[in-house]
Amino acid sequence: MLVGQLLLVVLGALALTVLADRRGLQAPLVLAVAGAAVSFVPGLPRLELPPDVILSVVLPPLLFSATTDFSWSSFVRRWRSITNLGVVLVVVTTAVVGAVAAWAVPWLTLPLALVLAAVVSPPDAVTAVAIGGRLGLPRRVLTTLKGESLVNDAAALTLFSVTTAHVTGARTVVDGVVPYFAFTAVVGVLVGAALGRLVHLVRSRIDDPTTMTAFAVLLPFTAYAVAEALEASGVLAVVAAGFALSRRSVRAVFATRIAERDVWNVLGVLLEAFVFAYLGLQLKFLLADAAVQGSRPAQLLAASLAVLAAVVLVRLAWVLLGGVLMREVLRGRWSPQGRHYGPREDLVIAWTGMRGVVTLAAAAGIPARLGDGTPFPHREDLQVLAFVVAVGTLLLQGATLPRLIRRLDLDVPEEQRWLTEQRRRAREVAVGSNHRVLDAARERATSSAERELVDSVAQRMDRLAALREEDADDSGDALTGRRAASRAVAVRREMITAQRAALVRAQEDGTVDAEAVGDLLEQLDLDEAALVHRGSPRL
Incomplete structure (x- = not known):
């Protein structure tokens, strides 16, 4: 009862x-x-x-x-x-x-x-x-x-x-x-x-x-x-x-x-x-x-x-x-x-x-x-x-x-300017970690096909460097081949991991405000979920 x-x-x-x-x-x-x-x-x-x-x-x-x-x-x-x-x-x-x-x-x-x-x-x-x-x-x-x-x-x-x-x-x-x-x-x-x-x-x-x-x-x-x-x-x-x-x-x-x-x-x-x-x-x-x-x-x-x-x-x-x-x-x-x-x-x-x-x-x-x-x-x-x-x-x-x-x-204009600056810094930290991961991936590449694959991921990253400040259309960018797609997903997950680590370090050392970092970290979780569950890279 x-x-x-x-x-x-x-x-x-x-x-x-x-x-x-x-x-x-x-x-x-x-x-x-x-x-x-x-x-x-x-x-x-x-x-x-x-x-x-x-x-x-x-x-x-x-x-x-x-x-x-x-x-x-x-x-x-x-x-x-x-x-x-x-x-x-x-x-x-x-x-x-x-x-x-x-x-x-x-x-x-x-x-x-x-x-x-x-x-x-x-x-x-x-x-x-x-x-x-x-x-x-x-x-x-x-x-x-x-x-x-x-x-x-x-x-x-x-x-x-x-x-x-x-x-x-x-x-x-x-x-x-x-x-x-x-x-x-x-x-x-x-x-x-x-x-x-x-x-x-x-x-x-x-x-x-x-x-x-x-x-x-x-x-x-x-x-x-x-x-x-x-x-x-x-x-x-x-x-x-x-x-x-x-x-x-x-x-x-x-x-x-x-x-x-x-x-x-x-x-x-x-x-x-x-x-x-x-x-x-x-x-x-x-x-x-x-x-x-x-x-x-x-x-x-x-x-x-x-x-x-x-x-x-x-x-x-x-x-x-x-x-x-x-x-x-x-x-x-x-x-x-x-x-x-x-x-x-x-x-x-x-x-x-x-x-x-x-x-x-x-x-x-x-x-x-x-x-x-x-x-x-x-x-x-x-x-x-x-x-x-x-x-x-x-x-x-x-x-x-x-x-x-x-x-x-x-x-409060001062707050808006401050928050804009914090978000800009957070994006710079995330994009900087992406470049480091891509450079390392190019060095590990053992063939021209793998290097082209990394370059393709880099081009996609450049288009999305502003982290969704502008919408991007990925429809014409699909990577063909199961092996190539799998490798691209692995590189992008590596990039997300590096971005997350860089943002956390920036937050802990006080370089970027926690609230600006938190917004990007939540988006990274969603991006990684998209990579794993749908196989359609978003970052």
Whole structure:
């Protein structure tokens, strides 16, 4: 029965996601509202999963896929902005929102209010990045938002673990809130990094892309489970494992990287759709349980609006005031590393505070019982408050963000020139490696036919030297003869391997920006796949 209910929820959520995308609506908002409406259907049975299932099954793959999609070098370049938004602002938001929640909801103690504050403190950048990318938001702003979303998830969920452990009275391996927080963070990072490195070593000895992908899929769940068993932060373990593996993914075979991108995209769509629909379906039952404990819907709504206002205003004040201070320090200097933004960019960043899947998953993951077996106090109230805050930010900020971006017209000529230069350098690195491979192939040629074959490949390479800046027609260039075609494919795969190695070296030594390199590396994977599966060289 439970499996059937889960499948129906997932299928319905996917259908609504498709419909929302076609209508240009926010899929998370549609799913949450539709789920809440359906929950009031008379006679509908309650679908409820154990809290630890949401945290241990839903969050690890979502966080891991976000980590593997984010460049470590980009993180390092923008670490000041990312740390400010993803760590410091999360702590400030938790403290301020916790105080506001304790004041606005008289029956909540401060520890319970801090649990709620930790749940609602991390913004979800998925919607903001999707909107911003479509409307031409500067790339360095998008990268900062991605990095913030990744780091603030880890910081907020670590705070969530600490605050819930304090409320439940669970015995911790280290006494004291601050030492325990430090322990969970440090051990979690070490566990994740070690497991990521171990999986890389195992995968480096495997040639089968399917098996290699299976190891990658199991890694986030394993990292989370091992870290939690050691009473460390499973979330930080997942993030560290993702970074450890993604930094070495360029050494995997191309088919593995393509397969993993598809797997994480599919899992992301399924899990995010499920979480929004799932918590929406709980609304009627949460309100009923809260009423049994003496809470009235009107009270919860008023408290939710107070918490929502605190969530929005804290981010606005922190980002805008911090931007003013930074501009006073940097005196208008522009930085491609993302350490300095203009007032209009600060306003967009300040307004991208939509709460999403992590907030809802954490709310669903609030423990059902305390350490002594008694029910977790006001658990339903906290979940209702978190749900209203998430939906409120999507309505208030998510719905108005596209108009704000259009009105501000955030075109940054300096960034465009910088990105153009980085892409030019990346192309030069790739083309230079091609010439070296072709020169070596000519030297190895033992006959005039082989030399002509290499020259033919070189001519094709010259036509595509701009790497698809202009379309090229290869229809009249087909190489005849099975042996000649096989040799041409081998030379071109050798060229792709050399290009990939040269681009990675250029990225690691800082010659070319990681984002410019990443675009070409993804295209090289597709080119190599075309060579292997269709036998029609593209490069």
